[in-house]
Every structure is written in C-alpha cells, then in structure tokens.
Amino acid sequence: xxxxxxxxxxxxxxxxxxxxxxxxxxxxxxETITDLKPVFGYLHRNHEQIAEQNTYLQNMPYTDRLDYxxxxxxxxxxxxxxxxxxxxxxxxxxxxxxxxxxxLTRILxxxxxxxxxxxxxxxxxxxxxxxxxxxxxxxxxFESASGARLMCNYFRxxxxxRDLPPDFIPRLKELLQAMPAFVDELERLLxxxxxxxxxxxxxxxxxxxxxxxxxVSGPVLRGSGIxxxxxxxxxxxxxxxxxxxxxxxxxxxxxxxxxxxxxxxRQSRRILQQVIEQLPDAQxxxxxxxxxxxxxxxxxxxxxxxxxxxxxxxFYLVSDGSGKPYRYKVRAPSFINLTPLGDMCRGYKVADVVxxxxxxxxxxxxVDR
Amino acid sequence: xxxxxxxxxxxEVARGSQRRYAVPGMGLLDSLGVVWKxxxxxxxxxxxxxDIHGTFTEQYPDERPNLPxxxxxxxxxxxxxxxxxxxxxxxxxxxxxxxxxVIHMTQAKDPTTGKxxxxxxxxxxxxxxxxxxxxxxxxxxxxxxxxxxxxxxSTADHASLTVYKQELxxxxxxxxxxxxxxxxxxxxxxxxxxxxxxxxxxxxxxxAPHLVDRIAARRAELAAAAAAAPPPxxxxxxxxxxxxxxxxxxxxxxxxxxxxxxxxxxxxxxxxTPAETxxxxxxxxxxxxxxxxxxxxxxxxxxxxxxxxxxxxxxxAPVDxxxxxxxxxxxxxxxxxxxxxxxxxxxxAPVDxxxxxxxxxxxxxxxxxxxxxxxxxVPPAExAPVDxxxxxxxxxxxxxxxxxxxxxxxxxxxN
Numbered sequence: 001x002x003x004x005x006x007x008x009x010x011x012x013x014x015x016x017x018x019x020x021x022x023x024x025x026x027x028x029x030x031e032t033i034t035d036l037k038p039v040f041g042y043l044h045r046n047h048e049q050i051a052e053q054n055t056y057l058q059n060m061p062y063t064d065r066l067d068y069x070x071x072x073x074x075x076x077x078x079x080x081x082x083x084x085x086x087x088x089x090x091x092x093x094x095x096x097x098x099x100x101x102x103x104l105t106r107i108l109x110x111x112x113x114x115x116x117x118x119x120x121x122x123x124x125x126x127x128x129x130x131x132x133x134x135x136x137x138x139x140x141x142f143e144s145a146s147g148a149r150l151m152c153n154y155f156r157x158x159x160x161x162r163d164l165p166p167d168f169i170p171r172l173k174e175l176l177q178a179m180p181a182f183v184d185e186l187e188r189l190l191x192x193x194x195x196x197x198x199x200x201x202x203x204x205x206x207x208x209x210x211x212x213x214x215x216v217s218g219p220v221l222r223g224s225g226i227x228x229x230x231x232x233x234x235x236x237x238x239x240x241x242x243x244x245x246x247x248x249x250x251x252x253x254x255x256x257x258x259x260x261x262x263x264x265x266r267q268s269r270r271i272l273q274q275v276i277e278q279l280p281d282a283q284x285x286x287x288x289x290x291x292x293x294x295x296x297x298x299x300x301x302x303x304x305x306x307x308x309x310x311x312x313x314x315f316y317l318v319s320d321g322s323g324k325p326y327r328y329k330v331r332a333p334s335f336i337n338l339t340p341l342g343d344m345c346r347g348y349k350v351a352d353v354v355x356x357x358x359x360x361x362x363x364x365x366x367v368d369r
Numbered sequence: 370x371x372x373x374x375x376x377x378x379x380x381e382v383a384r385g386s387q388r389r390y391a392v393p394g395m396g397l398l399d400s401l402g403v404v405w406k407x408x409x410x411x412x413x414x415x416x417x418x419x420d421i422h423g424t425f426t427e428q429y430p431d432e433r434p435n436l437p438x439x440x441x442x443x444x445x446x447x448x449x450x451x452x453x454x455x456x457x458x459x460x461x462x463x464x465x466x467x468x469x470x471v472i473h474m475t476q477a478k479d480p481t482t483g484k485x486x487x488x489x490x491x492x493x494x495x496x497x498x499x500x501x502x503x504x505x506x507x508x509x510x511x512x513x514x515x516x517x518x519x520x521x522x523s524t525a526d527h528a529s530l531t532v533y534k535q536e537l538x539x540x541x542x543x544x545x546x547x548x549x550x551x552x553x554x555x556x557x558x559x560x561x562x563x564x565x566x567x568x569x570x571x572x573x574x575x576x577a578p579h580l581v582d583r584i585a586a587r588r589a590e591l592a593a594a595a596a597a598a599p600p601p602x603x604x605x606x607x608x609x610x611x612x613x614x615x616x617x618x619x620x621x622x623x624x625x626x627x628x629x630x631x632x633x634x635x636x637x638x639x640x641x642t643p644a645e646t647x648x649x650x651x652x653x654x655x656x657x658x659x660x661x662x663x664x665x666x667x668x669x670x671x672x673x674x675x676x677x678x679x680x681x682x683x684x685x686a687p688v689d690x691x692x693x694x695x696x697x698x699x700x701x702x703x704x705x706x707x708x709x710x711x712x713x714x715x716x717x718a719p720v721d722x723x724x725x726x727x728x729x730x731x732x733x734x735x736x737x738x739x740x741x742x743x744x745x746x747v748p749p750a751e752x753a754p755v756d757x758x759x760x761x762x763x764x765x766x767x768x769x770x771x772x773x774x775x776x777x778x779x780x781x782x783x784n
Binding site for chain 1: 500
C-alpha cells in the first residue's frame, strides 16, 4: 500500500485563471481536493474609506471601479441609495434609461463571463472572442451615451447625465436584432459540446441549503434552484412593468450556472424590447431638474439593492448630515458568491477549481474593494 | 420557501444531454461548425450591429476611431479664437468637485491694483492621476473646461503629464470640431458670460499665453500704422498702443508711475487750484486710469484714517515701489491735513506743512530714483518755511519726473 499524505498548494495570487490577484490555498490528497481556503485582499485599495472622505457625488465615478464590467449597475445601486437617503424623485424616462443601460450591462457581463468560463476550461479564446465582439457593440453604445466605454459614470442623482444621442435607439434595435442569433450560436457551440459537458456537468455542486446559508445571489443562487431575483422580489425602478422570466437550475453545478446565464441574456433582451416600446411614452426628461447633485442628506441610513448581473449589489450609506457619507458599505455580490468556494470545490479535482471559480463569475475589483 | 413572481414565470433551464447524438463526439463536430462559419465569414467586414459575423478589427493607426461626441478623455481649457480670451474665470468649481483632486489653479491679479480679476493665472491638471470622470466639464458654469477626444497621451516623460495652462489651452473652434452639437447648446451662454468677464479683465490678463505676444505685436502694428498716417492721429484712434507698452513696464517704472498719479491726486485733494495739477490721467490707458482712480480712493481713505492710525513712520522702505507708494500716501495725508485738520497727533513731524513737504520730496525722490536704485534713505528734511503751495509744487514735480522717466524708458524700448 502506497503511503500518501496531504499536500498544500497555492493557486494564485498571480495566476492567469484567478481573474485577478486572488489566492486559493488548496489542500490536496493526490488530485482530489480535501480543502480550499480562498484568500482575498490582494487588490484592496481602500475604496470604502476613500468614499467616506469624498462627497456623495464624487463617489459616483469610484463605484465604476468596483466591478469594472458592470459600471452602469454599480452606478444605479449607488444612485438609488443616495436618492432614497435624500428623497430625490427620478423621472420616468430616466428610470427607463437606467433599466436599459443595466440590462445592456447584463448581456455584456454574461457574454464576457461565459467567454471567460470557457477560457478557463481550456477552450482558449474562441468563445471569448465571440462574446467580446458582442460586448464591443454594447460598449460602443455606452460610449456614445456616456462618453466612456468601461467607466461610464453615466448616472446622477435624479436621473442620468445626458439624454441618448439620436442614433442610439436605432443602433440598439440593430443589436437586439442580432442578439438571438448570437445566443443561439453560443448554445450550439457549447450546450451539447462533449468537452464542456464533461468539464461542467456535476462539477462544483452548490446545494440549495448551502447556497441559502452562504447568502449567495445572482446566477449562482438561481443555478442552485432558488428563483430569487431582486427585480422580482423587490421590484425597484420600473421593473414591475416588464414581463420576463426567472431561469433556475436544478442541480446547482457549473453547467446549471452556465445555462442560467444564457437564459438571462434572452430575458434581458426581452426587457430591452419592452423598454424600447415604452420609452417614447415615458414622462419627464433624462434627469430631475430640481435634483441637486451636491447633496447633504439628513441624518439617517439607507440600504439600496439591485440585481446586478453578478447578484445582489447593495449600498449601505449612513449620513451624519454632512456632505460626505459617514459610512459607506458595499455589499458586493462577487465577494459573497466567492465565500462558498471551498465547499463547492471539496471532493473535486484540482483542474476543476479553475472552472468552478470561473462559473461564479467574479471580478476582483469588487471582491477586494 | 415560496417566491411569487408576477409578470413572468420561473423556468427551469433544460439541461442538454449527450444522448441526443447517436455517435459520441457529434456535439463537438456541431460546435466546430460554428467555428468554421466564423472563419469563413472572417474574410469580409462586419456590416453593422445586426451582423454577428465578419471582422470588427479597426486598423488603428491608419484608421482613426470614430469617436462619439460625448467621448471624454482628458480635460482641456477653451479660449476664444478671435480675442484670445480664455473662458475660465477661476471660480474653483472644478477644483472643488474633482474626485481625485488633480486640478489646481490660481486666480489672476491686476498687477497695478493687486485686485483679483475673473481670469486664471495658472491652471494645472495632473493628467497622470485624472480619472476622466468629466465632472469638471459638467460643473463649469462658463463652459471653459471641456473633455478632449485626444487619447494618445503615452509618453516616457512622466513629468510632462502635469499639464500647465499653456498646454491645456485649445481654441473654441477645436472643441466645436470635435463636439459640434454639444457646443451648439453651450455656445450662447458661454459667449455671453465671456463678454461680461472681458470687461473686468485689464490689459492682456486672461489671454491665452501663447497669444499674448501675437496680440501685443498686433497692437503695436496698429499703433505704428496710426502714427504713420499723414493726418495727426486723434488720441482716440490709438488706444491700443499704451497697453502694449504698459505690459512691458518693469516694476520700478510702474512704481514711478503710480507715485506720480498718487501725488497728483493728493495735490488735487489738498484743495488747491485744479489748473496746476498735471493732466496725468489724460494720456493713460483705461487700465492705468482705473489704477489711478483706485490709488486716489486709497489715498483719500488713508487720509481719512490719519486721525486714528499713526500714518507716517519714517522707516525707509526696502523696495522702491513700496517707498513710492508710502510717500504718495504720506503726501496725500499731509496735504489733506494741511487743508482741513490742524496738526494730526499721529505724525511725529513738528508741523503739518513740514510733513507735507517732506512727503512730497520723498515722492519726488522715489520717483526719480525709481529707474536705478532701491529708493533710498530719504534725507532728513531740514525745517523749512513751507505751505500748501510748496507741497503742491513738490507733487507736480514728482509727477513730471515720473512721467519723464516713463517716456524715456518707452523710447529706449522702441529703439
């Protein structure tokens, strides 16, 4: 009988598959993982402390840098928090513009995330390139509306910074026209692909009860079979006006998360089509003209949350009546979805760690802050 | 746990099955079909957003990206094409809102009066730390700061990324070329506000630095043309000449001029016949006239305060400018007191007429010496039988001397 002993190895912090600087201390018995400890903090940049020394408006561009894939979603969560704290009304049109941007962000994020997942599986960049190409179109739209591709800084308290340029809606329609073909092609490429099935099916199972216990959210939670979506559970903005389904998985493995994301892209497209239909009838301008940007909220606290593409993104703000937040806390979905990584990986092989990590879809800028 | 979902339903995603294909590996081949299609289509350009095939690649250095108007990279400062006046008034709004605090500026001051003018003296943006959020352009009430479309800022010289006003300045026409509709919206308000600000800007203050020389040259050209014209040019047609010269004055000359003006004013206020005062302000540019007026007001104020504050400590000032100023104030004080109040208790001088004379002499001396040496210890005044007339005379002399010095200097400059 061969004598074996456990071995501790580090994956990361400098590793191409860790989506940033992220370290996993993996205890292996042969190829099998007996324990995994995620170590965060290599990208810590004092975001919350900086935010407490800025005025409320000055934090808006900083929220772009949290999850740099979804700057629009971060903007919305933060703007909502401040608006609730101060009591700013948002015009209807501005709400539609916000929903439009965040749903575009969701498509963009999932297109990228699925590409990176496949990249982690070793399919190199085929799907990533296809996904990035769709993402590029959306970034072009963002650039024409907000002025920047990634760090959009498009939202303001009480609306958005400027109205859409005239060619935005026609281009968006073109994009939505191409969306089904893109998603179908993605499915054809990967859904029945034997290599993906072998790498994803039954791998990284997160059971329902464990998912609830870890309070994960977003596609990871829905992949585990819990139909929880902040847009449905607590409809914010104008989400109660749209028809869309909540896709859920049945097993809770990597494959389910993959499928949930594909389905969410379709649902986002549905929402966008309804936005385009309803936008011309929306009242008000792109911003509430009475809303002051240099806000001094009354003493109090607020927690505002949205369904960001990665999960529930919340901002907790405490105001002491001054122009700067007394406390600024981000409930980052990537961070909380990453905590059950050890339980998801236990019992699988070392090669599966990277795939499971990829299926959670993390952005280290948001995890470490 | 039950979650009710309105307007939409919970759909369970259908998991694929390998058993769909009779032969294992068929799914893989089907996938390869997608890749094959993309490869086949990659020999043509992508048409538009509704096309998911074709190449998207931009041949970057040869083919420039088509940037939208709203695109923002780094902030720039605008100036008017025609007059060269900068739109910035140094209101500090952008400096205050800048999240990474990379904008620094100082307010311009009128060199003759020291008062702040709505213009910016130095404007610094640290491009290396700028996060391109665009808040500065948003808050600017004068539309003076805008976001540039130029993005090729790569450099090996890190220090050059701290950008000063000279490099930040762009003509309005440049911004108009990159963002026509955005400028169209801002245009009317921006120009209206600029006109209001130009009125409060003396001389070349607020003109883009690289245009100052050009504008001075243009003014000199105009002046020369006016001088060469056969009919004697009326003074109204050559208002452009004096500012150009005034700008080049050294501090000493300025001090001399100032002293002259002040002395003249003081003697005016002393209650003497106005006919004898030199017409000092007649040939002055608007800016100088303004300065003279200001000096007069100041002299009057100090004269008023003379009753309470000890006005004249006889310490010799280290710099001529200061000395001249001081002397002028003293002259004003003394002259006024001579006319109205007898013997101010503050002045250590025995008699007020004497003090007046002393001050006037000092003013004259300072003005004379202004060109050469730091104005000097004033000789202790010998007691002399003086009166108001003497004070007046001294003031006039001072004024003349200063004028002469200024004229000489101007001549040498022209030569």
